[in-house]
Amino acid sequence: MDLRFTPEELAFRDEVRTFFHENLPESIRTKLVEGKKLAKDDIVTWQRILNKKGWAVANWPVEWGGTGWTPVQQYIFQEELQLTPAPQPLGFGVTMVGPVMIAFGSETQKKHFLPRIANLEDWWCQGFSEPGSGSDLASLRTAAKRDGDHYIVNGQKTWTTLAQHADWIFCLVRTDPQAKKQEGISFLLIDMKTPGITVRPIITIEGGHEVNEVFFDDVNVPVENLVGQENKGWDYAKYLLGRExxxxxxxxxxxxxxxxxxxxxxxxxxxxxxxxxxxxxxxxxxxxxxxxxxxxxxxxxxxxxxxxxxxxxxxxxxxxxxxxxxxxxxxxxxxxxxxxxxxxxxxxxxxxxxxxxxxxxxxxxxxxxxxxxxxxxxxxxxxxxxxxxxxxxxxxxxxxx
Amino acid sequence: MDFDLSEEQRLLKDSLDRLIGDRYAFEQRKAYAQNAEGWSRELWRQYAELGLLGLPFAEADGGSGGGPVETMLVMEAIGRGLVLEPYFATVVLGGGFLRHGGNAELRREVVPKIADGSLILAFGQTERNSRWNLADVMTRARRDGSGWVLDGEKGVVLYGDSAGKLIVTARLGGGQRDREGIGVFLVDAAAPGISRRGYPTQDGLRAAEVTLAGVRVGADAVLGEPGAGLPLVERVVDEGVAALCAEAVGAMAIMHELTVEYLKTRRQFGREIGSFQVLQHRAVDMLIALEQARSMAMYATMMAAEENATERRDAISAAKIQIGRSGKFVGQQAIQLHGGIGMTMEYKVGHYFKRVTMIDTIFGDADYHLRALARRGGSPIAT
Known part of the structure; x- marks a missing residue:
C-alpha cells in the first residue's frame, strides 16, 4: 500500500500541468477562476488545443484517438484540468455519446462522428429527461415510429444542457410502446438542423441560460442514425451513465x-x-x-x-x-x-x-x-x-x- | 498510487480475521472481561506467539519490522472484535516511545519483553486540567543527583493498573503550558511512591488514576531529550491517533454490517423494515460516513510516519476530525435503526457505539482537532 503518486505519475502530472499553463488562453482561465460563463468559442478553442496534443479524448481506446493512459493518469489529467482551472472537453461528446458509439455504434457512425467529436466539429447535447420523466427516466414517452428508411420522432426533451449551441442530440426514444418500459427504448442520433426541432431556453434561478426544452414535431431521422439495436437503448444509456x-x-x-x-x-x-x-x-x-x-x-x-x-x-x-x-x-x-x-x-x-x-x-x-x-x-x-x-x-x- | 496489501500483509489480515472470529465472539469477550484485570493474559500470550506484540519493532531490537500499515491492520481487527487486551497502550503507545525515544540498549532490554508478552506498558499524559493539550503538564521532575524525582498526578492512564512500567510526562522547568521543559520518563510501576487506582472505562476497557509522590528514577529513565520531550510525545501520539482511527473504522464497519443485517431481518407492518426508503437512505448515509472515515484512516496511516511534523500533525488532525464525526453518526444511527434492542447491554451494537464514542475522547475530539487545524490555517489539501 503506497498512497503517494509514483515518480512516473508525478512526472506525468508535471507534464500535464506545464502544458495547460503554457497553452490555455489566460482569458479562459480567468473566467473560470472568477466563476464567469464560458462562451462557446472558449470551449471549442480549448478542446481543439487539446485535440492537437492528442488529449481531447484521453479516455477513448487508442485506435479512436485515446491515450492509453492508466486510470491513475486519467485521474491526474482530470484533476489538473479542474485545478488549473481549464474547461473540461465537452462531456456530451467525449464521455457520453463517443464511448457509446465506440461500444455499440456502426463503423460508419464511428468513422464519421468520432473524429468530429474529438475536434468539437459537432457540438452534442443529451436528450434523456422529459417533462414527465426525470428520476423515472425509463417512463419516457418521446416516440420514434419506423416509416421506411426513417423514424418519425415526436415528443419533448427537457433540461437539455447547452442545446442552444448544439449540432447534434443523442436521444432516448420509445420505439416499442407495447414492451415493458425499459425494453421499448432506442438510442437515436438526431441532427439539430432537421425540420421540426424547436429549442426553447429555460432560464434557471440565477438568471442564466444553460438548459433548454427541445421539441420534436414529426422529425425525420434516417435509420442509419440508430445506435446498435432497436429497443436496446436502455442498456446503452446505463452503460453511458455508469462509465463515468x-x-x-x-x-x-x-x-x-x-x-x-x-x-x-x-x-x-x-x-x-x-x-x-x-x-x-x-x-x-x-x-x-x-x-x-x-x-x-x-x-x-x-x-x-x-x-x-x-x-x-x-x-x-x-x-x-x-x-x-x-x-x-x-x-x-x-x-x-x-x-x-x-x-x-x-x-x-x-x-x-x-x-x-x-x-x-x-x-x-x-x-x-x-x-x-x-x-x-x-x-x-x-x-x-x-x-x-x-x-x-x-x-x-x-x-x- | 496503490491501495493493495502486500502478500505478507494479506496473510497477516487473514490470520487476524481468523483470530477475532475464533476467539472474540461476543460471549467470549464477556468472559475475558470477567478476569481480575479485565482482559485475558492467555490471549495476550497467543498474540505474542502470533508475533503481533513485536510487530512494529525493528528486527535488530527483537521485533518483526512492521510499519504503520501492519499496525492499521491489527487495530482495525481490534476494532472489529472490540478487543480488550492492552495492545494500544503497550505496543502502539509504549512501543512508540521506545522506538522513537529509547536508546539501543534500552530497546534491546525492553522490546523482547513486550514482544514475548511479559511486559505491559501504559502512558500517563492526561492531568486534571490538561484536557487534550499535550504541553499542559504540571507533574514535576526534580533533579536528584544524576537522576530525577517525580511528583504529580496522571489521569485516565489506559491500562495503568495492569502495566509493569509507566511512561509519564513531567515538567523539568517552564510554565504549565510551555512547549519547552517537558521530559518523558519510563518508570517501574512498582516503584515506591507510585499508587494506582484502576477502574473500568465506559466501553469496558481499563484505566487508572496514578499518583506519583517522590518517585525516584535514574538518569536512564529519560526517553528522548530531557526537557525537550514534547516533539517525541507528539510523534507517538500522532501514531497513536492513526492507530485509533483504524480501530474506530473496524468498529464502525461492524456497526454498519449489524444494522444492514437487522434491516433485512426485522419485520414490521408485514415487511422487512429495510424495504422502507427512509431507513435505506439512513443506511446509505452511514455507509458514506464509514467510507469517508476509512479513507481518512488510510491517509492517517500513510502520514503517521511523515518526518515533517507540521504536515503529519495536520493530516492526523484531519483524520481524527473525520473519525469523530463519522463515528458519532454511524454509532448513533446504528442504535436508532436497531430500535429498542440497540439500547440493551445484552446486544452487541451498543458496545461498539460506546467504544467509538470513547475513541473520540482520546487525544482530542473532533472539535478540538478542528479548532487546532483551523488555527494553524492548515489545510491538508495538497495541490
Whole structure:
C-alpha cells in the first residue's frame, strides 16, 4: 500500500500541468477562476488545443484517438484540468455519446462522428429527461415510429444542457410502446438542423441560460442514425451513465474553489482584520477541507481499484462520490456567499458570449458571480441522478436492501 | 498510487480475521472481561506467539519490522472484535516511545519483553486540567543527583493498573503550558511512591488514576531529550491517533454490517423494515460516513510516519476530525435503526457505539482537532 503518486505519475502530472499553463488562453482561465460563463468559442478553442496534443479524448481506446493512459493518469489529467482551472472537453461528446458509439455504434457512425467529436466539429447535447420523466427516466414517452428508411420522432426533451449551441442530440426514444418500459427504448442520433426541432431556453434561478426544452414535431431521422439495436437503448444509456466512475466528484474543482475562498477571505475585511482570521470562519472552512480530503482519498481508492475490474458495469461506489462531491461543491458556494457578505445582493448579469462588459462593477469586482453560482450550484445534487436516487442505487446495489 | 496489501500483509489480515472470529465472539469477550484485570493474559500470550506484540519493532531490537500499515491492520481487527487486551497502550503507545525515544540498549532490554508478552506498558499524559493539550503538564521532575524525582498526578492512564512500567510526562522547568521543559520518563510501576487506582472505562476497557509522590528514577529513565520531550510525545501520539482511527473504522464497519443485517431481518407492518426508503437512505448515509472515515484512516496511516511534523500533525488532525464525526453518526444511527434492542447491554451494537464514542475522547475530539487545524490555517489539501 503506497498512497503517494509514483515518480512516473508525478512526472506525468508535471507534464500535464506545464502544458495547460503554457497553452490555455489566460482569458479562459480567468473566467473560470472568477466563476464567469464560458462562451462557446472558449470551449471549442480549448478542446481543439487539446485535440492537437492528442488529449481531447484521453479516455477513448487508442485506435479512436485515446491515450492509453492508466486510470491513475486519467485521474491526474482530470484533476489538473479542474485545478488549473481549464474547461473540461465537452462531456456530451467525449464521455457520453463517443464511448457509446465506440461500444455499440456502426463503423460508419464511428468513422464519421468520432473524429468530429474529438475536434468539437459537432457540438452534442443529451436528450434523456422529459417533462414527465426525470428520476423515472425509463417512463419516457418521446416516440420514434419506423416509416421506411426513417423514424418519425415526436415528443419533448427537457433540461437539455447547452442545446442552444448544439449540432447534434443523442436521444432516448420509445420505439416499442407495447414492451415493458425499459425494453421499448432506442438510442437515436438526431441532427439539430432537421425540420421540426424547436429549442426553447429555460432560464434557471440565477438568471442564466444553460438548459433548454427541445421539441420534436414529426422529425425525420434516417435509420442509419440508430445506435446498435432497436429497443436496446436502455442498456446503452446505463452503460453511458455508469462509465463515468471517477471525476464525478470534481475534487479538483472544489480544491480550486477553496483556494479562491482563501484568496478572497484574505481581501475582505471584517472589522479590524481580514475575514480569513475569524476563528469561526476558519473552522467552517477547515471542516469542508477535511471532508474534501476524505473524498479525495475515497476517489483515489475507486481509481486504484479500476485496474482490478474486469467488467464494464457501473461501480456503485461512484454514487457515493457523486453524493459527497456535490454536497462539498455546494458547501464551497455557501462559503463564498459568506465571504462576499452584503455585496452578494447586486444583480449584475453577465452578457452571454460577450466579455466586453463595460459597466463598472458594483462592489468588489469579484462579487458579481458569487450569488448566481450559489443559486446555480443547487443543481449539482439534482442532475445526473438526484442524490436521493443515488442513495436508492447504493441501498440496492451495495447494501442489498 | 496503490491501495493493495502486500502478500505478507494479506496473510497477516487473514490470520487476524481468523483470530477475532475464533476467539472474540461476543460471549467470549464477556468472559475475558470477567478476569481480575479485565482482559485475558492467555490471549495476550497467543498474540505474542502470533508475533503481533513485536510487530512494529525493528528486527535488530527483537521485533518483526512492521510499519504503520501492519499496525492499521491489527487495530482495525481490534476494532472489529472490540478487543480488550492492552495492545494500544503497550505496543502502539509504549512501543512508540521506545522506538522513537529509547536508546539501543534500552530497546534491546525492553522490546523482547513486550514482544514475548511479559511486559505491559501504559502512558500517563492526561492531568486534571490538561484536557487534550499535550504541553499542559504540571507533574514535576526534580533533579536528584544524576537522576530525577517525580511528583504529580496522571489521569485516565489506559491500562495503568495492569502495566509493569509507566511512561509519564513531567515538567523539568517552564510554565504549565510551555512547549519547552517537558521530559518523558519510563518508570517501574512498582516503584515506591507510585499508587494506582484502576477502574473500568465506559466501553469496558481499563484505566487508572496514578499518583506519583517522590518517585525516584535514574538518569536512564529519560526517553528522548530531557526537557525537550514534547516533539517525541507528539510523534507517538500522532501514531497513536492513526492507530485509533483504524480501530474506530473496524468498529464502525461492524456497526454498519449489524444494522444492514437487522434491516433485512426485522419485520414490521408485514415487511422487512429495510424495504422502507427512509431507513435505506439512513443506511446509505452511514455507509458514506464509514467510507469517508476509512479513507481518512488510510491517509492517517500513510502520514503517521511523515518526518515533517507540521504536515503529519495536520493530516492526523484531519483524520481524527473525520473519525469523530463519522463515528458519532454511524454509532448513533446504528442504535436508532436497531430500535429498542440497540439500547440493551445484552446486544452487541451498543458496545461498539460506546467504544467509538470513547475513541473520540482520546487525544482530542473532533472539535478540538478542528479548532487546532483551523488555527494553524492548515489545510491538508495538497495541490
Amino acid at each position: 466512475r471517477t471525476g464525478i466528484a470534481r475534487v479538483g474543482l472544489s480544491k480550486e474553489r477553496i483556494r479562491r475562498i482563501k484568496e478572497l477571505a484574505a481581501l475582505e475585511r471584517d472589522g479590524e482584520r481580514p475575514l480569513i482570521e475569524d476563528e469561526r470562519f476558519r473552522e467552517k472552512l477547515a471542516a469542508v477541507e477535511v471532508e474534501l480530503k476524505a473524498l479525495e482519498m475515497t476517489q483515489l481508492r475507486v481509481v486504484a481499484a479500476e485496474r482490478h475490474r474486469t467488467d464494464n458495469r457501473p461501480d456503485p461506489a461512484s454514487s457515493i462520490l457523486k453524493i459527497k462531491g456535490s454536497e462539498i461543491q455546494q458547501a464551497t458556494t455557501e462559503l463564498l456567499m459568506e465571504v462576499v457578505g452584503p455585496y452578494a445582493l447586486p444583480y449584475q448579469p453577465e452578457r452571454e458570449d460577450d466579455d466586453r462588459w463595460n459597466e463598472p462593477p458594483i462592489g468588489p469586482e469579484w462579487a458579481g458571480p458569487i450569488a448566481p453560482t450559489y443559486f446555480n450550484w443547487r443543481k449539482t445534487t439534482i442532475y445526473g441522478g438526484t442524490n436521493e436516487i443515488q442513495k436508492n442505487i447504493v441501498a440496492k446495489a451495495i447494501l442489498g436492501l
